[in-house]
Amino acid sequence: METYKRRPVEFVEGRGALLFDADGKRYIDLLAGLAVTSVGHSHPMVVDAIAEQAGLLMHVSNLFYTRPAAELASRLHELTGMKSFFCNSGAEAIECALKLVRRWAGTATPGSVPRIIATEGGFHGRTMGSLSATGQPAKQAPFAPLVPGFTHVPYGDAEALRAAMGPDVAAVLLEPIQGEAGVIVPPDDYLPAARGLCDEFGALLVLDEIQTGLGRTGTWFAYEHSGVRPDVMCLAKGVAGGLPMGVCLATDGAAAFQLGDHASTFGGGPVPAAAALAVLDVIAKEGLVERSATLGERLKELARTAFPEAVEVRGRGLMVAVEFDAPVAGDLVGAALEAGVVINDPAPNVIRMLPPLVIAERELDEALSTLGEVWRSMPSA
Numbered sequence: 001m002e003t004y005k006r007r008p009v010e011f012v013e014g015r016g017a018l019l020f021d022a023d024g025k026r027y028i029d030l031l032a033g034l035a036v037t038s039v040g041h042s043h044p045m046v047v048d049a050i051a052e053q054a055g056l057l058m059h060v061s062n063l064f065y066t067r068p069a070a071e072l073a074s075r076l077h078e079l080t081g082m083k084s085f086f087c088n089s090g091a092e093a094i095e096c097a098l099k100l101v102r103r104w105a106g107t108a109t110p111g112s113v114p115r116i117i118a119t120e121g122g123f124h125g126r127t128m129g130s131l132s133a134t135g136q137p138a139k140q141a142p143f144a145p146l147v148p149g150f151t152h153v154p155y156g157d158a159e160a161l162r163a164a165m166g167p168d169v170a171a172v173l174l175e176p177i178q179g180e181a182g183v184i185v186p187p188d189d190y191l192p193a194a195r196g197l198c199d200e201f202g203a204l205l206v207l208d209e210i211q212t213g214l215g216r217t218g219t220w221f222a223y224e225h226s227g228v229r230p231d232v233m234c235l236a237k238g239v240a241g242g243l244p245m246g247v248c249l250a251t252d253g254a255a256a257f258q259l260g261d262h263a264s265t266f267g268g269g270p271v272p273a274a275a276a277l278a279v280l281d282v283i284a285k286e287g288l289v290e291r292s293a294t295l296g297e298r299l300k301e302l303a304r305t306a307f308p309e310a311v312e313v314r315g316r317g318l319m320v321a322v323e324f325d326a327p328v329a330g331d332l333v334g335a336a337l338e339a340g341v342v343i344n345d346p347a348p349n350v351i352r353m354l355p356p357l358v359i360a361e362r363e364l365d366e367a368l369s370t371l372g373e374v375w376r377s378m379p380s381a
């Protein structure tokens with residue numbers, strides 16, 4: 001079906017932060033498949049884990065125990081103190097979180113729907129529940145009626161959030177940094193304020209770390225920058241190195257599902273779970289969390305040099321956007337691709353860079369130098 005607007009390139013191979021197209025042309029990947037291939041394309045440890053597990057056992061269903069899923073739940077518990085539900089995508093992790101919130105809130109007042117506050121510009125996925133949480137009316141309108149019970153408030157505005165709170169609010173759902181909206185970093189006191197309001201009103205704080213999690217922003221999870229912890233957290237994208245996997249995590253107090261409440265045939269299958277264990281090993285072994293923090297500062301500096309006319313260069317770790325005062329992003333992405341650098345344009349005046357966390361410094365330097373040349377050759381520069 002014609003749902004994707006694709007660029008005219010067919011990629012056939014990837015290695016680390018490099019991609020190669022069908023003609024053998026080399027590209028530096030500053031997008032990582034939309035924050036997915038964080039440990040690089042076809043990392044040998046991930047490839048070996050997948051191959052070994054695929055040769056041993058690929059699927060038996062969640063009617064039985066399997067070692068990779070059990071180990072993964074245990075590793076994620078060590079990192080977060082939370083229990084995991086495994087699924088297959090970001091949207092599914094959000095669906096799980098939404099059901100969990102409804103289950104946790106209970107059915108105290110029959111006929112009333114416990115409210116979930118989400119944010120304008122926020123992006124949580126395209127399934128009916130996650131789309132209803134997504135604060136982008138243009139994406140929602142063709143699919144009305146949506147799932148009821150969502151209120152959207154301006155992002156980063158703690159006062160607006162306070163004004164929307166009430167006894168019927170079961171949860172506040174936020175991205176710690178809005179990704180698809182163009183890498184919007186909220187004020188430092190925003191997450192602490194959201195945590196405080198959730199505690200005050202007896203609601204759950206649900207963080208969508210699907211794009212920001214697993215080292216992307218220079219900490220294991222972006223909430224660590226704020227000093228507060230969520231009750232529920234969603235992960236996906238980079239978790240299994242490129243294989244589909246989503247995780248909904250919850251504290252003991254929030255993990256309200258009863259037997260049979262939720263399920264997924266493929267969720268936590270042995271192969272993606274083995275890949276995810278290898279991804280966690282690579283992140284730890286290669287120091288990728290710290291690397292993301294250090295290289296992120298370098299990336300912002302290089303971006304300021306490449307685009308001196310930019311309105312703003314912003315982001316945390318290796319999640320960086322450049323905003324312009326005109327809708328030049330689409331043309332810039334196209335010209336960059338021709339010049340061998342992969343980026344994307346979350347908004348008409350914003351380009352975004354989410355490179356693999358393993359990218360070499362010289363590759364980052366080369367990519368930004370190329371982007372600067374491309375920009376200077378554009379009529380709008």
Ligand SMILES: Cc1ncc(COP(=O)(O)O)c(C=O)c1O
Pocket residue numbers: 034089090091092094123124125126175179180208209210211236237
């Ligand atoms: C913050 C956030 N939440 C949810 C999603 C949806 O994930 P998926 O495309 O795997 O359903 C995305 C995807 O871009 C995202 O960035």
